Each structure stands twice: as structure tokens, then as C-alpha cells.
Amino acid sequence: MIAQPTISSKRWIAKPFPNSVEQQGAIETLTNSLGVSPFLAALLVQRGIQTYEEARTFFRPEIEHLHNxxxxxxxxxxxxxxxxxxxxxxxxxxxxxxxxxxxxxxxxxxxxxxxxxxxxxxxxxxxxxxxxxxxxxxxxxxxxxxxxxxxxxxxxxxxxxxxxxxxxxxxxxxxxxxxxxxxxxxxxxxxxxxxxxxxxxxxxxxxxxxxxxxxxxxxxxxxxxxxxxxxxxxxxxxxxxxxxxxxxxxxxxxxxxxxxxxxxxxxxxxxxxxxxxxxxxxxxxxxxxxxxxxxxxxxxxxxxxxxxxxxxxxxxxxxxxxxxxxxxxINKHNNSRREFDSSMTEQALAMIRDSDALTHAKSTVLYDATWHKGVIGIVASRCIEHFHRPTIILTQSNDKVAGSARSVPGFDVYEAIEECADLLEQFGGHTFAAGMTMSVTNIDAFRQKFEEVVARTIKEEHLMPLIDIDLPLDFSEISDKLFRIVKQMGPFGPYNLQPTFMTEEVYLVSEPIIMKEKHLKINVRQGDTAFRKSGQTLTAIGFGFAHLADQLRPGQPFSICYQVEQNHYNGNTTLQLMLKDVKV
Known part of the structure; x- marks a missing residue:
């Protein structure tokens, strides 16, 4: 695990580098057979791809690969x-x-x-x-x-x-x-x-x-x-x-x-x-x-x-x-959904912040009879963005209470709800999301029992946002070819996430720029410019990172984790870094 942050409260977990003799042999094989850098070969081996055939299947899925x-x-x-x-x-x-x-x-x-x-x-x-x-x-x-x-x-x-x-x-x-x-x-x-x-x-x-x-x-x-x-x-x-x-x-x-x-x-x-x-x-x-x-x-x-x-x-x-x-x-419905989402999320977050018990709990269970049933799952996800823990949002539905649950990585919310089945009339779902129905009279008992189950079974690390780092990346490796090959590793999603890289000893090249009062744009170079004058300067964008502008100073080193993306502007295409987190 990488050192604790001074800016970020997120956990950076570096995946193990493929260092075994077998893995090193696979890196050499892929480097030669695919014509890629050892870094890209290591990225593939890290994902379980060790032979040319496995790489071909991964990069070029065939419809014939579907099962009978x-x-x-x-x-x-x-x-x-x-x-x-x-x-x-x-x-x-x-x-x-x-x-x-x-x-x-x-x-x-x-x-x-x-x-x-x-x-x-x-x-x-x-x-x-x-x-x-x-x-x-x-x-x-x-x-x-x-x-x-x-x-x-x-x-x-x-x-x-x-x-x-x-x-x-x-x-x-x-x-x-x-x-x-x-x-x-x-x-x-x-x-x-x-x-x-x-x-x-x-x-x-x-x-x-x-x-x-x-x-x-x-x-x-x-x-x-x-x-x-x-x-x-x-x-x-x-x-x-x-x-x-x-x-x-x-x-x-x-x-x-x-x-x-x-x-x-x-x-x-x-x-x-x-x-x-x-x-x-x-x-x-x-x-x-x-x-x-x-x-x-x-x-x-x-x-x-x-x-x-x-x-x-x-x-x-x-x-x-x-x-x-x-x-x-449907787009009009979506605009209405956004309005419900925004107002309900504000109410839910206020309920948590106004309660000492809810603020320090291991789970969140909130109920309001007036909340729109169609948006409670979204609100649960929004609450997790602010309070990183299993969350259930409940509302009135006819003469019952309907709920939508969302979880955090590493915690099975379905199993936790299953332990509370005696208080529910119906429930279903999977590891990260579930739905349920209960009587109004059972809300308090359910909230108490669910909190007991979560507090007993959840690990402390699950309560802190997690960023998986695939590999450390030197700026000298960042190129159009790297972007093209990484893009071919898609489509990205759970268990095949877009690679996230980490670079230490990064310095500002110019003053940070705040965009739309919320977002951060910085030009960075790896290593002190006095010693690495030939290193390339890259632009990094951090959505919602404007609060960091005052904490990043010229001459002060920091670490970034990011994904490599393309920026299209005025007919020009350049590489840029999409920040996931920053640590001094």
C-alpha cells in the first residue's frame, strides 16, 4: 500500500507487479511477439494474459467464443x-x-x-x-x-x-x-x-x-x-x-x-x-x-x-x-429525474450530517415517505459518494415501504440484507445492489439490525474509497501508441477496468487553472524541471478537484493517479491525463 495521503482520504492500492520467473518470461514473450514495450507487456500479464494466443483472444474477441x-x-x-x-x-x-x-x-x-x-x-x-x-x-x-x-x-x-x-x-x-x-x-x-x-x-x-x-x-x-x-x-x-x-x-x-x-x-x-x-x-x-x-x-x-x-x-x-x-x-423524463435526484440527495445528506448517530454509523438507512420511488437507488449511490458505506434509501410505496440498496467495493450488501429477511416482505438483488419491501412498522428495527450486521461484518478498509493502481508509469512511456493499445483493452467495466496509473515526483509547470469553479487543470512534468529539462509536459484534468488548487505549489512534489485519455479541441487531438486522485 502507498503512503497515507495529506490531501486525499482515498486508499491507493497498487496491484502486484508480475515479478515471478514465469511472469517475467511471459513479459518477454509478449514484448517480442506483439511488438510492444515491456511496460505494456507487464500490464497484460498483470491481467492474466501470458501468451500470444491469449492476447489475440483478448484484443480481438470472436463471436464464436460464445458458449453453447x-x-x-x-x-x-x-x-x-x-x-x-x-x-x-x-x-x-x-x-x-x-x-x-x-x-x-x-x-x-x-x-x-x-x-x-x-x-x-x-x-x-x-x-x-x-x-x-x-x-x-x-x-x-x-x-x-x-x-x-x-x-x-x-x-x-x-x-x-x-x-x-x-x-x-x-x-x-x-x-x-x-x-x-x-x-x-x-x-x-x-x-x-x-x-x-x-x-x-x-x-x-x-x-x-x-x-x-x-x-x-x-x-x-x-x-x-x-x-x-x-x-x-x-x-x-x-x-x-x-x-x-x-x-x-x-x-x-x-x-x-x-x-x-x-x-x-x-x-x-x-x-x-x-x-x-x-x-x-x-x-x-x-x-x-x-x-x-x-x-x-x-x-x-x-x-x-x-x-x-x-x-x-x-x-x-x-x-x-x-x-x-x-x-x-424520455429526455424530458430524464431532466425531471435529475431534479428529483438533486433535491432528494440534498435532503438525505442533511439527514446524515444532522445526526451524530448517522454520521458515525457503519451503514446508512434513511426513510422519507415523500421521496420519489424511482430515484431512491440513484440517491443511495450519491450518498455513498459522500459517506462511503453500504446505503439503503426507503420511501412510501402504496401501503408499504420500498427500499433500494447500494454497496461499496468488497462488501456484499445482499448477504447483509438476507440476514434481516425476518423484517422484510420481499427482497432481491446481488452483491452491489438490491431492492426490498417492508412494513412501515419495521423501519426502525430494520435500520438497527442492518447496522448491527454491517458493523459486525464490514472491514475498516471497505469504508474508505479505494483506487486500484495498475502500474507506476513514467511520463516517458506515455505516447500515442500506449493510448491506442490501452484503448484496445476495452470495453472497460467491472473486472476489466480501464488501467489507472500512478506517477510520483510530479511538479507544476505553471499555475493551476480552475474551470467552471469546480474543476482543476494543471500542466505537470515528472521530476524537478531543474534536473529533468527534457521530460515531456502533460496536461492533467481533475473533475471536482478545484479545492486542490491552493494546495499545489510550484517546486513542491506530489503524486498523481490517472487514466490516459485523448482531448479533442479545435480539430486537434492531444493526450491528457484524467486525474483520479492527488497526494502530496
Whole structure:
């Protein structure tokens, strides 16, 4: 671990340098076979890439690297039931049912959009966030039964809907469940339950998004029906949006699907996403970050503010006029969402600061009956930015209390919530995010028990923001070639993060510049200019770092951690450093 800060309160954790004999041999092999510097070879070895073949697979993912979908438990049963519904003599009505977030709406657009080419008796259903809540709802099942649907394909939900699936069966409605959340102790009695996280599922990759599981269903459908997979691959743009927005690991199959999904998004995006890209103001090649912060929140805003069906309509839009209309409406919802987000976050932070107990707690659990249910997850994340600890934001939802939880790296918030299950009516989620429902009378007891669980299980280092440093980097190594190769290591996301470098003994070349009263711009050189006059000067940008301007002085050395980016301005492209943190 690097020395404690005098400016920053974040932990800088340097990843181990690949120093073993085997790793050193791999660095030499990659240096020679790829024609890269030993530094870049070390960066690859640090990520587990040791041979030319592994590097080729990493830098050039192939669609053929996707696993056989029939390795997933219940896939044969799912395809058999789907094909039965499509038989000419049966022509069953199929309902595509999905959650109201980005993963759910992209899943519905994917499966409905593809299957309607092969079956006309098909429709889709998105539950109302406020009237029906998360997952399979009684209202949705009744609507399906009343309208003659005999098969529901549930996407991004359903793995814990044991009672609802049983109720549907009594009404003559079968389920194929495509989920990626952790199952409970009992699986629903469905025609098929597709979830790679099932204990009895031997599928090689466990971290698919809900949309990813839906894609595997369609992949199996194509293989069974001998439909060319090339007809399915253009739908990977939707899968890429779900992978980015649901913050699943960008490894294995997710990385392959995100890689090709981004290719489709940047070359021939579907009409709805093209309209969203335009209204978000993106003019250059999209990456995962653009999806996370640009497209995802806008798609999510439809369900947060009104009804998520509008998001599916946008994603399925056939004409540009229709797509532009939906995109404009969704963008307005996103602006409203930002207003709710800002005011609620201010209230939540004030509640913490005004309470000595909350300020010094290991967790945050806040409740306000007036808060907008569609934004509580975002507010939880905002609170973590200020108070780095597991956070749950609760609000009134009909006659119950609904909550959204977010965690910090290294702490499993789902397991902590599971220990409080006796106080909850419903809960679900995964390591870093979860949702729950409880009675109003249980709020205080839940807050107390959750704090006890977190205080007992969390480590002190989890309560301090963490920055992983890949490698120390000398400014002499920073070049256009380094940037190009690092960029090819994408798409970046969890478990394949964009490399973060650290450089010590950095000095100011000129006075710091404050931009828009919030951001910092500095020109820096490594080593005292009196001794290293030939070293290159680089511009570094720190968003939200304006407060450091008075603490950095000419002649005073400091350390920076950063990512190498390109700056496009007035037709010129230059390299710049995006600061992650600064330490004197």
C-alpha cells in the first residue's frame, strides 16, 4: 500500500507487479511477439494474459467464443415449450414480460423484437413501478390470463416468484423464466428456469445480465430452428446497453457481447438508440462509459418518472420520426429525474450530517415517505459518494415501504440484507445492489439490525474509497501508441477496468487553472524541471478537484493517479491525463 495521503482520504492500492520467473518470461514473450514495450507487456500479464494466443483472444474477441446455450440448465425445456407454443395447430399467445429498468426493457425489446418475426401472436408487458412493484405481479398475471396468453417469458425477474408462478399455473399460464439474480431456497414451478446462478446449473459463465440470458434463449432458438445466427447478432446493441447499465462484470461472454454490441451501436445503431444517441449529444465513438452515463439513465428515466413501456417503444421504433418523438419525451423524463435526484440527495445528506448517530454509523438507512420511488437507488449511490458505506434509501410505496440498496467495493450488501429477511416482505438483488419491501412498522428495527450486521461484518478498509493502481508509469512511456493499445483493452467495466496509473515526483509547470469553479487543470512534468529539462509536459484534468488548487505549489512534489485519455479541441487531438486522485 502507498503512503497515507495529506490531501486525499482515498486508499491507493497498487496491484502486484508480475515479478515471478514465469511472469517475467511471459513479459518477454509478449514484448517480442506483439511488438510492444515491456511496460505494456507487464500490464497484460498483470491481467492474466501470458501468451500470444491469449492476447489475440483478448484484443480481438470472436463471436464464436460464445458458449453453447444448451449448456444452461433447462434450456432444452425452454426451447421445447417455446416451439410448442409456436406450432401452427396451437398458435399460443406469448407474453414477453420484463422489469422496468434498463436491463428489463432492453431484454423485452430484444426477445419481443426478434420473436415477432417468427410468431404473430405475441405481445409484451412492463409492470408499473409504482402500482405493481418489482418482479412478477398479480396484476400482470391476471392481465395475461384475461387476454388469452398461455405462455409468459419473464426477463430479468421471476427467479423468486414462486407464489406468482403457482398462481399463473392455476390460471393456465406457463412461465419460461430468464433471470440472472440469485435464486432463493425454492425455484418457481415453471416450464423452464434459466438462470446461470442456479446451484445446479453448470453453465460456464455465471455473470450474464438479464438481457444476456434472453440472448442465450434466442441463440438456442436459432440453433434449434436452423436460423442463421447472423440475423440475431445485430440485437447485440441492446445487450451491450444492458451489460453497461446493469454493471455486470465485463469479462468472458459479457465482454464478447459488449464488444460486438458496441460495434453495431457505432456503425449501424437501431433507430431508437440512434435517436437517443443524438439527443444525448454524443458525436464520437461510443464506449461503455457513454452507455452507463448517457443512454442508460435516459432509458431508465421512462420507468422512474412515468411508465417504462415508453422505453421499449423507443427501442422498437421503426421510423426516425417515431424514435425522435419517444427520445424527446424520455429526455424530458430524464431532466425531471435529475431534479428529483438533486433535491432528494440534498435532503438525505442533511439527514446524515444532522445526526451524530448517522454520521458515525457503519451503514446508512434513511426513510422519507415523500421521496420519489424511482430515484431512491440513484440517491443511495450519491450518498455513498459522500459517506462511503453500504446505503439503503426507503420511501412510501402504496401501503408499504420500498427500499433500494447500494454497496461499496468488497462488501456484499445482499448477504447483509438476507440476514434481516425476518423484517422484510420481499427482497432481491446481488452483491452491489438490491431492492426490498417492508412494513412501515419495521423501519426502525430494520435500520438497527442492518447496522448491527454491517458493523459486525464490514472491514475498516471497505469504508474508505479505494483506487486500484495498475502500474507506476513514467511520463516517458506515455505516447500515442500506449493510448491506442490501452484503448484496445476495452470495453472497460467491472473486472476489466480501464488501467489507472500512478506517477510520483510530479511538479507544476505553471499555475493551476480552475474551470467552471469546480474543476482543476494543471500542466505537470515528472521530476524537478531543474534536473529533468527534457521530460515531456502533460496536461492533467481533475473533475471536482478545484479545492486542490491552493494546495499545489510550484517546486513542491506530489503524486498523481490517472487514466490516459485523448482531448479533442479545435480539430486537434492531444493526450491528457484524467486525474483520479492527488497526494502530496
Amino acid at each position: 446455450p444448451f449448456e444452461m440448465k433447462d434450456m432444452e425445456r425452454a426451447i421445447m415449450r417455446l416451439q410448442m407454443a409456436m406450432l401452427p395447430e396451437r398458435q399460443e399467445k406469448i407474453l414477453i414480460y420484463g422489469d422496468y429498468d434498463v436491463d428489463g426493457t432492453t431484454s423485452v425489446a430484444l426477445v419481443y423484437g426478434f420473436l415477432k418475426n417468427y410468431h404473430s401472436a405475441i405481445d409484451y408487458y412492463i409492470p408499473d413501478r409504482y402500482k405493481e412493484g418489482y418482479g412478477i405481479s398479480q396484476q400482470g398475471i391476471r392481465w395475461a390470463a384475461d387476454n388469452g396468453f398461455s405462455l409468459i417469458i419473464a426477463l430479468d425477474c421471476g427467479i423468486k416468484s414462486v407464489e406468482r408462478v403457482a398462481e399463473a399455473k392455476e390460471l393456465g399460464v406457463d412461465f419460461i423464466i430468464c433471470d440472472h439474480h440469485r435464486p432463493g431456497s425454492e425455484l418457481p414451478d415453471a416450464a423452464a428456469v434459466l438462470d446461470p446462478k442456479r446451484d445446479d446449473c453448470q453453465y460456464p459463465y455465471k455473470e450474464l445480465s438479464g438481457c444476456g440470458v434472453g440472448f442465450k434463449l434466442l441463440q438456442a432458438f436459432c440453433l434449434q430452428k436452423e436460423i442463421p445466427l447472423e440475423q440475431l447478432y445485430p440485437y447485440l446493441d441492446l445487450v451491450a446497453v444492458s451489460i453497461a447499465s446493469d454493471i455486470v462484470p465485463l469479462t468472458g461472454e459479457n465482454r464478447v457481447m459488449a464488444y460486438y454490441g458496441l460495434k453495431h451501436l457505432n456503425a449501424t445503431p437501431r433507430t431508437g438508440l440512434k435517436a437517443l444517441i443524438k439527443i444525448a449529444g454524443f458525436s464520437r465513438e461510443l464506449d461503455i462509459t457513454n452507455l452507463v452515463f448517457g443512454l442508460g439513465p435516459r432509458i431508465n428515466a421512462a420507468g422512474r418518472i412515468q411508465h417504462a413501456k415508453a422505453a421499449v417503444q423507443l427501442l422498437l421504433a421503426a421510423s426516425e420520426e417515431e424514435a425522435d418523438e419517444f427520445a424527446m419525451a
